[in-house]
């Protein structure tokens with residue numbers, strides 16, 4: 218029996234660029250998270266005494282700012298070397314040979330696969346053959362898998378490959394290939410990288426994306442880590458367990474408040490949800506986005522006081538002992554009454570709703586009475602109404618404006 222770790226997309230020192238735009242973001246903790254998660258990976262390899270480690274590309278996020286990124290990596294590799302654990306790695310689109318201008322010689326326990334030709338490497342002392350090829354440049358339109366060598370008989374054959382598989386249309390091609398191409402090769406395990414969402418795509422043979430080690434923004438929510446793979450003496454995969462290694466976790470917490478009529482209840486529900494998510498994140502920093510949905514009588518009240526709602530979310534988060542950072546709060550509720558019913562209520566409401574509908578199509582021609590109403594909007598929203606925005610941004614903004622104006626008209 219032997220065991221190995223399969224990781225990918227570690228993106229060490231990813232700069233997490235959007236963070237400065239946030240007020241109160243734990244920037245240092247988040248910026249250090251990719252390194253801390255990588256240290257967790259090395260610690261797991263040492264604790265579990267695995268036989269080897271696979272890194273399936275995008276080890277780095279891009280060209281190093283200075284040598285400290287590379288020195289961090291080689292230091293971690295040397296720790297594994299001291300424990301006799303070999304490492305096999307390929308370059309991905311983020312750390313292709315042409316992307317990295319700085320270079321350090323890795324320790325002897327690290328094998329970096331060629332970027333010119335697919336090659337095979339036997340793991341010393343084990344019936345294991347690893348086949349791989351790295352990315353020479355950022356975009357690789359060729360199907361690299363087709364050129365991979367034939368399996369070595371009597372060995373557990375692993376294909377180490379950075380690929381988008383059949384990929385998403387409109388994106389650069391990253392060594393595209395199909396599951397059938399991979400299955401046809403006759404290997405036992407395909408250790409893939411590139412897709413950040415952890416997933417097991419097939420079990421015969423095993424085709425696995427371990428996911429990235431550390432979520433970097435709200436579009437990478439949930440646990441992140443690697444796979445611990447156990448192979449029996451007759452070379453069958455017995456288990457490919459997911460092991461979480463992230464130190465900060467992103468969570469999009471959607472609350473349906475359709476049945477709720479009091480703001481206090483909304484706040485309490487947010488508190489409950491934050492406690493549940495913090496407990497699921499164990500001791501990690503939790504970066505939470507609160508999203509309120511549902512048709513509710515509170516729609517206008519929530520839209521009218523977004524800063525108050527944000528502050529209340531932070532207030533609730535502060536009561537939870539584990540660290541929670543409120544990344545954002547979105548009110549995606551709708552009014553309980555249909556817009557048509559509201560429009561029938563009185564003439565001014567009808568004009569406001571019609572004007573905002575026209576504004577959604579790009580043309581904002583405000584009658585005098587509506588222009589006056591805009592004075593109740595925050596300066597930020599008022600400027601937004603006049604600004605040129607992307608269609609979705611504009612629709613979101615007008616939805617906020619509609620909610621606020623409806624609430625004002627209710628009390629009119």
Ligand SMILES: [Mn+2]
Nearest residue numbers: 275309310411
């Ligand atoms: Mn990639």
